[in-house]
Amino acid sequence: MTVTVIVRKIEVVGRWEPDARGRLASAAMALYGERGFDNTTVEEIAARAGLTERTFFRYFADKREVLFGGAHELQEFLVAHVLEAPAALSPLEVIATAYMSAGDDIFEARRDFSRARQAIIAANTELQERELIKLATLNAALAEALRRRGVGDSAASLAAEAGGSAFRLGFERWIEDTKGKPMSTFIRELLDELKAVAAGE
């Protein structure tokens, strides 16, 4: 009796589909890769996933959100790690350590998705611009988090932006790597390279 009631409730909200979100995301990524982002419609994504357009819009505001929906989660993760980092770390080390933790806790499980996403974005100017804006927003949020730790105004921006560059380039190496090295290793390499560049080497 109880079971029947629950099933009815779900039917009112919409037909229940196992992992609808994941199926829609996979279908979207496959189509973006095959035809390009611009040449893919929500109708096609839904059809490929065996679901309806209405179901798509229950999980994603638009086509772009399949690619950029994780930005908020990443920003919250990084800001929390910056605020909680040991006081002894320098501002740049705080930023780099936060990105290394994101590598371990967020990105490692999503290497295939990240690789596919990178290729889709590289093929589309508008998406590249959106990615730039996302990274700039992230830099600004991390600079603000450093200021809340007492770091000076411009030092906070410089550390967040330089750390962001090390992350982006480390991310690219990680995407290209075929040996399964963790992202944090690449970020550490880039951080060391950044220190050398700043020291005038």
Next chain:
Amino acid sequence: MTVTVIVRKIEVVGRWEPDARGRLASAAMALYGERGFDNTTVEEIAARAGLTERTFFRYFADKREVLFGGAHELQEFLVAHVLEAPAALSPLEVIATAYMSAGDDIFEARRDFSRARQAIIAANTELQERELIKLATLNAALAEALRRRGVGDSAASLAAEAGGSAFRLGFERWIEDTKGKPMSTFIRELLDELKAVAAGE
């Protein structure tokens, strides 16, 4: 007789207007500042300048180009300076020196324009995004110029991006400064601060 011929030639091309470009740019900047970028039309800019819309489009592709038309010139200037910098300079010093030269040779004469432009852009999200894209394009071009000097792939990106951050923050200090200090002084300050940040201070 010769004079008459010349005047006729000009009339074929369009009514001659002294400094039409400058008058249109000034009118546009004044209107963007008064009403905001989005609330200003080309018709209004032309009317304020005492010229026609057709004349506006002879000098600018659209409203935005009044603000971003100088990007190409700046990029060419910086790339040339990076390529011609003394071999003894480190990659980061090469970038910083190029920006300092741009400060002296391009920006100092345009402090009022730069200040007005900054305020207009700060008030409009779309223009801020355009500015980000412009700066990222500049970073990529300067990284490429460093590579042509023989700098390694990621060191070139790190130096161009860190130098770009020092420029942007130095530019902001210069805009806010009321004592007429040259932009190059501010860029040097930020560069020193960047070195301290990278050294873990």
